[in-house]
Amino acid sequence: GLTDLAGALVWVEKARTAIVPGVSFVDPDEADVMRGEEVQLLGAHAAGLIPADSLVCHPGTHNKWARLEGARITRFTTVMTGELFNLLREHSILADLLSGTAEPTEAFAQxxxxxxxxxxxxxxxxKIRARVLLGQADAKDAASFGSGLLIGADVRAGLRQGSESDVTVMGRPELTRLYSEALRIAGTPCREVDGEQAFLAGAKGIAELIP
Known part of the structure; x- marks a missing residue:
């Protein structure tokens, strides 16, 4: 929780500047690290934005799926969805097709x-390329379809991590709206939380716990 983070701060300048150490997860089959998102996750709970027991999706370059139990991070998984999409649009045969902006359109839903x-x-x-070449899809829809494809696969795996009736999607609005739409299509209710608001609440909470 926030108390653990406050107690593990690495001080650069005592009583003035400190580094939050991040969080790691290790078991015999898994290993993962988190640097920064933990402040947002715990800050969101401290601000009353999410319940103490939650499944949180934090989209970004490296999307996080995190479980909170009793306002503590008990497990999380990092998914390279955002980075994979960027690599495909910059360094693959799909680069020209994926150069547009992904929007929550019907192509995204498909x-x-x-x-x-x-x-x-x-x-x-x-098949994104093949469908365009064969006239089965419009090139202008490729970015939205490709984004939806990757996010759909991400959501499918992420939902296996919890039995909660809903999911909190936290981050930048342009990303949370895509994941929220994907969760809606998957039949899972969700709430959106602004990542900046959550971070500020977390940073404030840590500061207040420093002895």
Whole structure:
């Protein structure tokens, strides 16, 4: 919790500047690290934005799925969804097709539904190009479809981490709206929390706990 973070601060200048140490997760089969998102997760609870027991999706370059139990982070998984999308749009045969802006359109919804299914993700990615070449899809919809495909696969795996009836999506609005739409398509209610507001609440909470 916030108390643990406050007690583990690494001081650069005593009583003035400190580094929050981050969080790690290790078990015999898993390993993960978090640097910064923990302040937002715990800050969101401290501000009353999420319940003490929550499943939180934190989209970004490296999306986080985190479980809170009793206002403590008990488990989390990092997913390279955002980075993978950026790599595909800059360094793959899909680069030209994915250069547009992903929007929560019908093409996005179609991609989400494919991602939520059991199809091979890498095969589905190649089909983005094939469908455009064969006239089955419009090139202008490719970025939204591709984003939906990756986010749908991300959501499918993320929902396995908890049994909560709803999910909190926290981060920048342009990302939370895409994940919220994907969760809606998956049939899972969700709430959106502004990441900056959560971070400020977390930083304030840590500062107040410093002896």
């Amino acid at each position: 991609g989400v539904r494919r991602g939520l299914g059991d199809e091979c993700l890498t095969a589905e990615l190649f």
